Amino acid sequence: MALTNNSDFYVAIQDAGINRLVRHVMRKRPSLFNYGTSWVASNTQLLCQSVDVAPEVLQAGNPLVTVLDPLPIIGTSLALNYLVQLTKGELDFHPGNVFTLPGELNPPLGKQHLGVHFQVCAGLGCPPAIGLPTPSRFLGRVAASGANLARISTNDISVSKNGGIINPDGGAVVLPTRELDCFCLDLFATGGAKITGAVGNQLIQPFVDGIDIVDIKPDAIKNMIECYALLALNQGILPSIGQLISKFAFSNPLPPNLGSIIFSASTTVPNNPAIEDDQLKAFINLDTIVLNLNIPPTICQSSGGGGGGGGGGGTVTRTTRGRTRTGTFDLTAAISAKAFGKIFGALVKGFHFSCADHGSYGPFSVKYDVEAHLEGGSIQLRNNGTIKVSDLEVKWDNLSLNLCVDIPKQCVGGGCLIPNPLDGCILSVPKICVFSGNPDFCLPINLGGLITSEVTFTASVRVFYGIGSGVTNRWQIVIVPEMPFDFQLIDIADTVGNLFKNLFDAAIDGLLGGLLPWAKDLLKGVFDSIDDMIRNVLDIPDDIAGWLMDVLTSLGVFDVLLSGVYDFLANNLPALEIDDPFQALDQSPPLIPVRVPIEFIGIKINSNEMIIEGDVGN
Amino acid sequence: MKAIINPFVFSQVNLDSASLTMLTSAVHKTSESGIYDGTIQRGSDIVGRFRLAVSDSSPEKCAVESKNQVNIDLKSLDLPVPDHIESQSKNCFQVRTGGYVVFHLSSGAGGYAVELRKTGTESSGKIVFNSRKLHENDHFVATPLRPGTYWVINVETKAKAELVVAYPEIGKIPKQPQAIKVECSQNGITPEKIKINPTESLLFSFKAPSRIKIELVKPEDRPQVEAQIKEDEQSKKQSNSSAPNQKPIRHLCINV
Numbered sequence: 001m002a003l004t005n006n007s008d009f010y011v012a013i014q015d016a017g018i019n020r021l022v023r024h025v026m027r028k029r030p031s032l033f034n035y036g037t038s039w040v041a042s043n044t045q046l047l048c049q050s051v052d053v054a055p056e057v058l059q060a061g062n063p064l065v066t067v068l069d070p071l072p073i074i075g076t077s078l079a080l081n082y083l084v085q086l087t088k089g090e091l092d093f094h095p096g097n098v099f100t101l102p103g104e105l106n107p108p109l110g111k112q113h114l115g116v117h118f119q120v121c122a123g124l125g126c127p128p129a130i131g132l133p134t135p136s137r138f139l140g141r142v143a144a145s146g147a148n149l150a151r152i153s154t155n156d157i158s159v160s161k162n163g164g165i166i167n168p169d170g171g172a173v174v175l176p177t178r179e180l181d182c183f184c185l186d187l188f189a190t191g192g193a194k195i196t197g198a199v200g201n202q203l204i205q206p207f208v209d210g211i212d213i214v215d216i217k218p219d220a221i222k223n224m225i226e227c228y229a230l231l232a233l234n235q236g237i238l239p240s241i242g243q244l245i246s247k248f249a250f251s252n253p254l255p256p257n258l259g260s261i262i263f264s265a266s267t268t269v270p271n272n273p274a275i276e277d278d279q280l281k282a283f284i285n286l287d288t289i290v291l292n293l294n295i296p297p298t299i300c301q302s303s304g305g306g307g308g309g310g311g312g313g314g315t316v317t318r319t320t321r322g323r324t325r326t327g328t329f330d331l332t333a334a335i336s337a338k339a340f341g342k343i344f345g346a347l348v349k350g351f352h353f354s355c356a357d358h359g360s361y362g363p364f365s366v367k368y369d370v371e372a373h374l375e376g377g378s379i380q381l382r383n384n385g386t387i388k389v390s391d392l393e394v395k396w397d398n399l400s401l402n403l404c405v406d407i408p409k410q411c412v413g414g415g416c417l418i419p420n421p422l423d424g425c426i427l428s429v430p431k432i433c434v435f436s437g438n439p440d441f442c443l444p445i446n447l448g449g450l451i452t453s454e455v456t457f458t459a460s461v462r463v464f465y466g467i468g469s470g471v472t473n474r475w476q477i478v479i480v481p482e483m484p485f486d487f488q489l490i491d492i493a494d495t496v497g498n499l500f501k502n503l504f505d506a507a508i509d510g511l512l513g514g515l516l517p518w519a520k521d522l523l524k525g526v527f528d529s530i531d532d533m534i535r536n537v538l539d540i541p542d543d544i545a546g547w548l549m550d551v552l553t554s555l556g557v558f559d560v561l562l563s564g565v566y567d568f569l570a571n572n573l574p575a576l577e578i579d580d581p582f583q584a585l586d587q588s589p590p591l592i593p594v595r596v597p598i599e600f601i602g603i604k605i606n607s608n609e610m611i612i613e614g615d616v617g618n
Numbered sequence: 619m620k621a622i623i624n625p626f627v628f629s630q631v632n633l634d635s636a637s638l639t640m641l642t643s644a645v646h647k648t649s650e651s652g653i654y655d656g657t658i659q660r661g662s663d664i665v666g667r668f669r670l671a672v673s674d675s676s677p678e679k680c681a682v683e684s685k686n687q688v689n690i691d692l693k694s695l696d697l698p699v700p701d702h703i704e705s706q707s708k709n710c711f712q713v714r715t716g717g718y719v720v721f722h723l724s725s726g727a728g729g730y731a732v733e734l735r736k737t738g739t740e741s742s743g744k745i746v747f748n749s750r751k752l753h754e755n756d757h758f759v760a761t762p763l764r765p766g767t768y769w770v771i772n773v774e775t776k777a778k779a780e781l782v783v784a785y786p787e788i789g790k791i792p793k794q795p796q797a798i799k800v801e802c803s804q805n806g807i808t809p810e811k812i813k814i815n816p817t818e819s820l821l822f823s824f825k826a827p828s829r830i831k832i833e834l835v836k837p838e839d840r841p842q843v844e845a846q847i848k849e850d851e852q853s854k855k856q857s858n859s860s861a862p863n864q865k866p867i868r869h870l871c872i873n874v
Contacts, residue, residue, distance in 0.1 A: 412761075412763070412816075412817040413641075413761040413763075413795065413817045413818070413819055414761075414819075415794060415795060415797075415819075416797075417757075417759060417797040417819065417821045418797075418821070426686070426687075426718075427645065427687060427718050427720075427757070428687065428720075429643045429645075429689075429720055429722060429759045429819065430643075430689055430691075430720070430722050430724070432627055432640050432641060432761060432763075433624065433627075433724065433725070434623060434624055434627055435623055435624065515623065515628055516628065516839075517839065517840070518764065518765055518785070518786070518837075518838075518839055518840070519627075519628040519763075521785070521786050521840070522763055522765075522786040522816050522817075524786075524788070525786030525787055525788050525790070525791050525816070526786070526791055526816075526817060
């Protein structure tokens with residue numbers, strides 16, 4: 001069964017991939033997962049669980065902990081340092097196999113459900129001995145000045161070596177400590193996912209509706225913490241994960257210079273998104289495709305594009321890279337043949353071609369000036385992994401020919417006067433030649449709009465890993481046209497023959513300008529008719545339209561067009577590119593962006609769809 | 619190059635054996651071997667000279683291959699007087715004894731007459747051929763193109779014949795025109811009524827000294843055949859349009 005039976009697009013993300021993605025986010029944006037007072041933020045060696053941080057985070061000086069106000073001690077003006085850490089985060093799509101759910105959540109994981117597991121650690125900076133603070137427990141300078149226990153804003157305070165907060169006026173409110181008293185809990189939750197938002201701005205939104213914190217008593221405290229955790233998950237953590245998934249599913253896959261594609265969730269499947277097979281699956285339709293192709297016309301005599309694509313002033317060297325992981329792909333996306341046809345058809349419309357050149361055909365010297373674009377056509381995905389583009393109509397916006405010829409001498413009369421009965425001729429007289437030399441004349445003819453022609457070709461879609469020089473490395477999905485291209489002349493307007501004859505007739509009349517009508521008729525009569533004159537003198541057959549096509553073929557007009565189409569597809573059409581690493585969370589100064597390595601991307605094509613598969617790197 | 623029409627082909631309607639043009643040729647059948655000096659005249663002026671060798675073997679100073687017929691283009695020999703001597707030595711034509719010498723014009727207005735004089739001690743200065751007065755061994759070839767009715771007049775004998783040149787019609791002009799033979803004798807011109815298609819030639823032979831003039835009496839003009847061509851094409855198109863419009867697809871397979 002095709003993945004896109006019920007939609008134009010299909011996107012599935014495996015739980016293992018998401019978990020790898022979450023780990024990347026935890027390492028590269030730790031402040032999303034660690035919250036505490038400024039003293040804790042400044043003394044990360046005191047965290048309940050050490051944080052695995054990516055080196056670039058430290059290099060950028062990004063915080064590991066999001067700073068919160070100290071925890072006030074009720075009834076006093078005192079406050080305590082504290083810390084809350086989410087130290088482990090895992091998602092598990094049905095059937096559950098990433099972790100074991102606690103009994104309270106009725107394992108195993110239900111159909112169309114997801115499970116969430118977080119390890120939560122918390123720490124409190126209690127003084128070594130519980131009781132009223134004594135001057136001996138404060139820092140000397142603070143003690144000497146006497147404690148001012150008035151509550152003050154953290155904006156007005158500075159932090160002492162042991163976490164005691166010093167009022168600029170001389171007072172302190174936060175009790176100092178040398179370490180945090182920590183505990184860790186395992187939080188499990190179950191839930192599902194839904195699609196929210198209006199078309200054009202839709203999001204896949206995971207949510208949890210059941211939660212359990214293992215081994216915590218009494219129930220009231222457990223309930224409170226679970227309530228808090230539920231809110232934190234549904235309002236804070238899962239929406240972030242949902243945004244990451246949605247970026248894969250609904251974002252415009254085209255480079256900005258090509259336009260945009262608007263997607264919407266399919267409503268013809270029972271579950272969308274569906275949670276099954278360890279994957280979160282989304283079924284998406286192609287609503288509109290708006291292309292703003294700004295590709296310069298392909299000029300036949302230019303050297304064309306160069307392999308590699310890319311941009312930004314750098315260069316990209318294409319390489320191939322195999323998959324190292326096994327099993328289900330982290331990401332599986334499929335495009336139905338119909339949707340692919342729509343997109344490809346729109347891209348092909350960006351082709352504009354022009355060529356001016358000259359050549360010769362028989363006695364003719366020919367100058368031509370052609371402009372063309374492509375329209376229509378059908379696209380067929382095939383089980384051998386290729387794409388067949390058929391009957392792509394070549395619209396000849398201009399197809400001007402100027403055929404010039406030095407016609408041979410035109411002579412009449414002459415010949416044998418006294419034949420030899422045995423063989424040959426006893427007496428002959430030379431012919432009477434009408435022209436003093438080889439006359440020349442030109443026939444300007446524009447076949448634009450009079451020729452119906454089509455191009456059919458096969459292409460494959462290939463994936464390259466582009467190693468950037470001066471630009472980011474990237475995965476490139478490119479169309480690779482295959483030789484040969486098939487060019488079909490479907491029809492030549494009936495008027496072409498007459499058009500040519502009229503031009504030829506006019507040219508002859510011009511040539512014989514000044515002659516009396518009888519003389520013109522004599523010359524035309526000598527050659528029976530204009531048709532015969534064309535045939536006899538210039539070796540043009542009865543099928544003038546066909547002959548003109550032979551002229552165009554011989555001149556290579558169709559060759560250069562096909563070369564132009566090839567060049568457009570292979571070199572000028574921007575590749576679909578995915579940066580490696582892929583930017584999962586944007587920069588939010590001073591926080592650096594979260595980039596996730598894309599370990600592999602591959603393409604499969606069958607008659608139903610094109611499937612793109614990928615893995616997130618470690 | 620720019621087309622240049624030989625205007626005289628169409629403008630010289632009246633023809634005269636004593637004034638050769640592109641549409642006429644004079645032919646002399648050689649009978650005696652020897653070297654002959656040729657002079658080309660326009661009016662009373664000598665405008666060109668040449669030499670003719672009549673022999674079964676090539677003479678030393680005349681390296682042209684010996685043939686049964688030699689064509690001499692009078693136009694190409696029409697040179698300034700100072701060049702005549704050099705021209706005579708350079709332009710040496712050869713023909714076998716009993717062969718034909720054809721005097722014609724490739725271009726130009728013409729109006730030439732030609733004389734051949736035999737050289738040598740015994741018969742030096744003897745005129746063996748004069749296009750102004752043709753004899754038994756001579757022929758005159760005329761190709762009148764202008765459609766209409768002509769008088770053919772033998773100036774020497776005052777004999778006359780009627781000539782009709784048909785109007786050129788598509789399909790009626792012979793691909794390989796045959797010459798119509800006309801005999802001029804003291805008694806007249808045979809046949810007395812001649813009808814030819816344009817581009818067909820008249821081959822005159824003589825049993826009495828002759829000078830032939832062909833003079834247009836009544837030209838024939840018609841609307842141009844273009845109209846007829848278009849009419850024919852229109853009817854052809856209409857008949858084609860009733861046939862099923864099935865054009866073969868031209869299928870090119872091009873490796874880029």
